[in-house]
Amino acid sequence: MAEWENNVRKAVPYIPGEQPKEKDIIKLNTNENPYPPSPAVKEALENFDCKEMRLYPDPEASELVNAIAGEYKVKPEEVFVGVGSDDVLSLAFMTFFNSDRPILFPDITYSFYDVWAEIHKIPYETVPLNSDFTLDPEVYTLENGGIVIANPNAPTGIYETVETIEKIVSANPGSVVIIDEAYIDFGGESCLPLTKKYDNLLVVQTFSKSRSMAGIRIGFAIGNAQLIKYMNDVKFSINSYTMNRTAIAAGTAAAKDSEYYKGTCEKIIRTRERAKNALTRMGFEFPDSKSNFLFVKHKTVEAKTIFEELKKRKIYVRYWDKPAIKDYLRITVGTSMEMQKLFDALTEILK
Numbered sequence: 001m002a003e004w005e006n007n008v009r010k011a012v013p014y015i016p017g018e019q020p021k022e023k024d025i026i027k028l029n030t031n032e033n034p035y036p037p038s039p040a041v042k043e044a045l046e047n048f049d050c051k052e053m054r055l056y057p058d059p060e061a062s063e064l065v066n067a068i069a070g071e072y073k074v075k076p077e078e079v080f081v082g083v084g085s086d087d088v089l090s091l092a093f094m095t096f097f098n099s100d101r102p103i104l105f106p107d108i109t110y111s112f113y114d115v116w117a118e119i120h121k122i123p124y125e126t127v128p129l130n131s132d133f134t135l136d137p138e139v140y141t142l143e144n145g146g147i148v149i150a151n152p153n154a155p156t157g158i159y160e161t162v163e164t165i166e167k168i169v170s171a172n173p174g175s176v177v178i179i180d181e182a183y184i185d186f187g188g189e190s191c192l193p194l195t196k197k198y199d200n201l202l203v204v205q206t207f208s209k210s211r212s213m214a215g216i217r218i219g220f221a222i223g224n225a226q227l228i229k230y231m232n233d234v235k236f237s238i239n240s241y242t243m244n245r246t247a248i249a250a251g252t253a254a255a256k257d258s259e260y261y262k263g264t265c266e267k268i269i270r271t272r273e274r275a276k277n278a279l280t281r282m283g284f285e286f287p288d289s290k291s292n293f294l295f296v297k298h299k300t301v302e303a304k305t306i307f308e309e310l311k312k313r314k315i316y317v318r319y320w321d322k323p324a325i326k327d328y329l330r331i332t333v334g335t336s337m338e339m340q341k342l343f344d345a346l347t348e349i350l351k
């Protein structure tokens with residue numbers, strides 16, 4: 001090791017799902033939406049004037065913030081936007097988790113949380129889920145410097161009620177509680193209304209999943225104006241121009257057309273419910289999902305074998321070689337045609 005390497009900030013990075021370069025694959029591994037975004041997005045980009053690119057974008061991304069505020073019936077001062085919810089969450093960790101006490105999150109959850117805790121030097125403790133992967137709100141009364149919970153949870157897909165979330169938020173007035181609602185539009189009820197009642201609650205959502213815009217990178221947080229101000233102070237201490245002009249234009253158009261994404265979410269929900277039946281018939285077990293993916297385990301065949309066999313057939317799903325979840329595959333809900341191809345392949349593999 002070179003001498004200077006002693007002074008390097010060393011990180012064990014998050015490993016995102018594979019993005020294969022081949023064209024004719026069925027990609028059910030990163031919870032992307034199989035449908036295109038709203039036609040209003042296409043129109044906004046077609047009307048985008050490239051001459052404007054020479055100018056810096058609006059550091060406040062006001063157009064987008066106002067559109068989101070309008071859609072969710074909150075004030076613009078209660079909305080923060082960032083480059084995907086990963087950016088928003090990382091910044092929220094940096095802003096709110098600044099205590100010597102450990103932050104808490106479930107032992108099985110989005111695997112970025114411990115990565116952010118490490119990089120921002122935040123002490124953390126993981127809290128075990130129940131054996132059926134549900135969450136016990138009573139455990140979140142331990143002394144802590146903050147809490148983060150994905151609801152629905154990843155990779156299990158399990159949705160906890162607003163009542164359960166409220167128990168955690170109300171029991172922790174001394175900490176900021178972040179609820180990551182990346183998958184809330186697929187059938188759960190958002191805890192956004194609780195932000196009016198609790199000043200320590202930050203709700204984070206994304207345009208990547210339900211709005212089919214993973215490629216343009218838009219995430220947002222809603223909370224009381226004081227929380228949002230603290231986040232903006234940190235953001236403007238790092239990089240003022242996080243949201244580029246095309247993202248602001250596309251995102252504004254998408255935010256104003258919520259009817260469209262609600263329609264595609266309904267299609268995905270219907271496909272998901274049919275997939276639950278088909279997979280059960282094939283001998284899979286899974287927690288009940290209210291997200292756009294299913295976390296499945298086969299009664300007899302190993303997850304890793306199925307994963308590899310599917311890959312040979314150019315069907316990509318997600319598998320983790322981690323002790324707690326190595327028996328499971330996470331399958332993103334695609335179009336019904338993609339799901340049919342998946343079922344055909346599975347029937348062949350399980351024979």
Ligand SMILES: *Cc1c(COP(=O)(O)O)cnc(C)c1O
Nearest residue numbers: 084085086110154182206208219
């Ligand atoms: C996908 C996902 C995100 C981040 O998505 P972005 O594309 O960065 O908005 C955040 N949290 C969870 C639980 C996710 O699954």
